Amino acid sequence: MPSVFYIQDKYTKNCPKNSTYQYAISTCQKTCRSLSDPDPSCSFKLPTVDGCACPNGTYLDDSGACVPDKQCPCYYKGSVMPPGEVVYDKGAMCTCKDRKWQCTQNECHRTCVVYGEGHYVTFDGKRFDFSGDCEYTLTQNFELKLSEGSYEVVERDIGSEVPYQVRQMGIYLVIEATNGLILMWDKKTSILIKLSPEFKGRVCGLCGNYDGSVSNDFITRSQSVVVNIQEFGNSWKAAPTCPDALPLKDPCVANPYRQTWSQKHCSFIMGSTFSKCHSKVDPTPYHDACVQDTCACDSGGDCECYCTAVAAYAAACSQAGICVSWRTPEICRKYFQQIY
Secondary structure (H helix, E strand, O other): OOOOOEOOOOOOOOOOOOOEEEEEEOOOOOEHHHHHOOOHHHOOOOOOEEEEEOOOOEEEOOOOOEEEHHHOOEEEOOEEEOOOOEEEEOOEEEEEEOOEEEEOOOOOOEEEEEEOOOEEEOOOOOEEEOOOOOOEOOOOOEEEEEEOOEEEEEEOOOOEEOOEEEEEEOOEEEEEEOOOEEEEEOOOOOEEEEEOHHHOOOOOOOOOOOOOOOOOOOEOOOOOEOOOHHHHHHHOEOOOOOOOOOOOOOHHHHOHHHHHHHHHHHHHHHOHHHHHHHOOOOOHHHHHHHHHHHHHOOOOOHHHHHHHHHHHHHHHHHHOOOOOOOOOOOOOHHHOOOOO
16 A cells, blocks of 8 residues: 555645645655555655645544554554454464564464366365266375265375364264364365464375465375376376366356356355455455356355355364354254354
């Protein structure tokens, strides 16, 4: 945000709020945002002007008032965050204090998410869509076998069964292993895999390599870095003889009569219910995924496709420290009062 200052008519010296009329002031004024991010308007010099500006020791906030630096907020992804606000960024918990983010040194678990009709978010936060009819490897170092009434977790480097516990948490089946693996599965189309920092750079698969960079998440089974989603995804087929997946087609184009219904219902993600989360987790990709998945449900299962898509955004908000109670008897009532 460029610096903001007030130029007054030469016949008046009445300044708004608590700013003061000054002579020969610089166009590069001190703002709260300039404490967090460089002000591009200060990179070049312009002639001085007479006008209203903040007194020494104060900074212009977003409301146009001049405040001490300690009253300036923090900024996160362009949004204003008040003092004491907590965000989770790259696995670390960060608190706004004295206009700066103070982050924990110890990283938290990182999460890979797969939901709906082939929507992926890797451990490092890269988003992509991929869907096929084969079995695929999500993360290489672990083998998880899920079947009705039977669960098994094996770490391949060790080659033996890893101790774990299984519990039900809301709509999710949760498997927590002693080696830092947590898996959450809704027994349908959503799965969350959490790994502790000890596995950073030690895994591979459709969930990426967990090295802190999104630029090299598309590493194939042969350890080649590619840009094509199908080449990347097909390389992680469990059975090489299984047919390759093709690029996804837009289901709203294939089912145009579903688009209006989908857009109307999925706008819920962009609405006031999730407003506290919007500044921390961008709702746009979740809204778009919701529209696509709901368009794809053209033969029943409308509620399931829609609810899964909204639940994915609610889960992302929860990961960012924002718990949203969004299910009601009218919205996805089948799982009313269940987690996410």
